Amino acid sequence: MTEAPSQPLTDARNIPALLSALRGQGRSCTVLVAGTPGGSIHVRDGLVVAMETPGAPSAEGLLLRSGRISEETWSSVRAADTTHEHLADELVHRGLVGAGELEVISLSALFDAAFALSLATPDSWEVTDPVPTLYRNAGVTPERLLDEVSRRVDLLAGQPGSVAALARTRMEPASTADLPGAVGTLPARHQDVLAHADGRKTARDIAFALGRGLFAVMMDLRHLLDRGLVRPRTPSADARPSTAVRSAPIATTRTAPGPVSLPRRRPGRTSSPAHRPQD
Template sequence: MTAVPPEPLPDSRNIPALLSALRGQGRSCTVVVAGAPGGSIHVRDGLVVAMETPGAPSVEGLLLRSGRISEETWSSVRAADTTHEHLAAELVHRGFVGAGELEVVSLSALFDAAFALSLATPDSWEVTDPVPTLYRNAGVTPERILGEVSRRIDLLAGEPGSVAALARTRMETASTADLPGTVGALPARHRDVLALADGRKTARDIAFALGRGLFAVMVDLRHLLDRGLVRPRTPSAHTRPSTAARGAPTATTPTAPDPVSLPRRRPGRASSPTHRPQD
């Protein structure tokens, strides 16, 4: 039986338009996005089931850094599924994480990655064959993703600076944080963020270190900024680059763009030409 080639995609002006086109065609594929931060968008039957980007913790990072599962557990699950197509089912089947909890983590990572990707304009994108990835959800429409990203940006908008600037700014503890009783009165999650505001870490770095979503950490940073407990670090010639952990310290998911390289097109693969955003 001769395979029917996928319906050609229209010349999409941006990622949301591309996802809408894929939704209309019911396509299953992976969209590889080039740029900073760049990443991968996984589509199944026209719905987005996962997004991965170096700009936000993945499902793997959230599970490991938060302590929901151990590194030994993750390694054993990966060894049992060398194709990495059934990682979620294996985690649930072995009782390492509940089905409902994994679905929540999966959706949280998806929306967080979409938020991170929205903070920068992509250089280009390419539609490739489906790439296996860790997810457990029924899929999300492009319209729902766009609405959630817009809501998050609206919640964070305000001084000082734009949401994108807040995401890339290195934060340090302000002198007011040393006042007696100030830190003790904060919720535990705010204290955790404050403890990592050392002048070298961005919101992304703190999110990876804590195993929390980028958006959630940025909300806490906004609160600490408004209370005068943290402040942007003024760049200097002697500022060292961030050394915060970028994800799980050992095992990595092959489809994640950080630290593994993005998927490359191989001869014979069905894929569309690389697209660049239009003005």
Template structure:
């Protein structure tokens, strides 16, 4: 019997129910979620301490892309801890980032990943042994995690499905001649997002390029949309997925149907029939 099917985990209808069961059992493990975007949920003594997903930047991306830590310093930290079990302590001990700041970044990355995972239904999940992961926080309960995801979705939603649609839509700037107001009056973070919205990048791409959280970028994109400064880019007929580079433009200085739950699954080990994304 594998970890993904042992009782009472086999009765978990979705990942939130699974996390609640892990909380009750004070388990330490990783939950591997497959699908788009998919990712990993890291649990210690029943509390969620970190999530990793291609759908949102993690701690490493936030530190490096924003320029908070240089590539050389980061490589030195990783080389000093080949097991990657003490990366957070190394970052603090070397004075590269303060303990309090790293805790804020760690929690922010955790909530952002949970938000990204909530925007689509996974193909499957499986509970595995715990693996080392970069984090610096005491862990959060599944209830707190879901509450934060719900708050973020509600703050962005304009109609059913609008949050997931905004996350996957490529944005482009409105031609200068048609701008309702000068873009140079915008705050620096809005100008950075506007410069990165080149018609090829989704909110996810912009977040990776600028080293900012997905939710924060989507809030700024919603504001730019309301101001009439950006508009959705019409996709090409072949419908190819976004391949925009995850790098900030040189001119920029870094500075589904909606769901309030984490990815859902059907009972069983880890496979589920195809679903239409939540709205």
């Protein structure tokens, strides 16, 4: 598909506005978002097809960490497609993942990354040429993306502490006498999360360890908190850092102060100051 003529993007005050502008132009590009956690937003013909961030497992991470495919197999797939433009097709062609299953995983990773980015404040953004990435979906509109992120934030909100605070809090088992008996009544997924709530891991760390989405893990942690089975770790002098492996940061040429994240948007052709998102 031929791209629509590019129009100046300096009027885009934040990332949602930028994505809307790219949608109107039918652009194919990658938006690099600097900050903590930062990430990349992949746009094809104006629709968002994938997002990647150190704040949540990607489609690749979900496949590997869950044991759906092995590291060796994944390396073989990447070697067969040196451009990395057709990784999804290669996975399906080899019968490693069904087309429908991969579409579900792809969309799940996309929405989860958008949710993770919405919990932080990006520093700047940069629009670049399209960067190859693993995805298998037709793409979603910026409006649908924002609606889904808002729905997830609403589901986690309304409890003690903010959603962002829950995401960065290290949890530990509650020291209650009836803990063993209560654990036995939990679904397996809750028991898995509880087993990883060792006082050193955040929700993000647990998501990477289990090969599950950040939002799903946070929902389970909220349930465990409500039942009194976990509690925020009490800080100590010898506290250990977050344990999950983190991706290398994305470099950008400029930074700018001010709050924004994904569902928060940002202006400019290559980079611009951030504004507060619409959660």
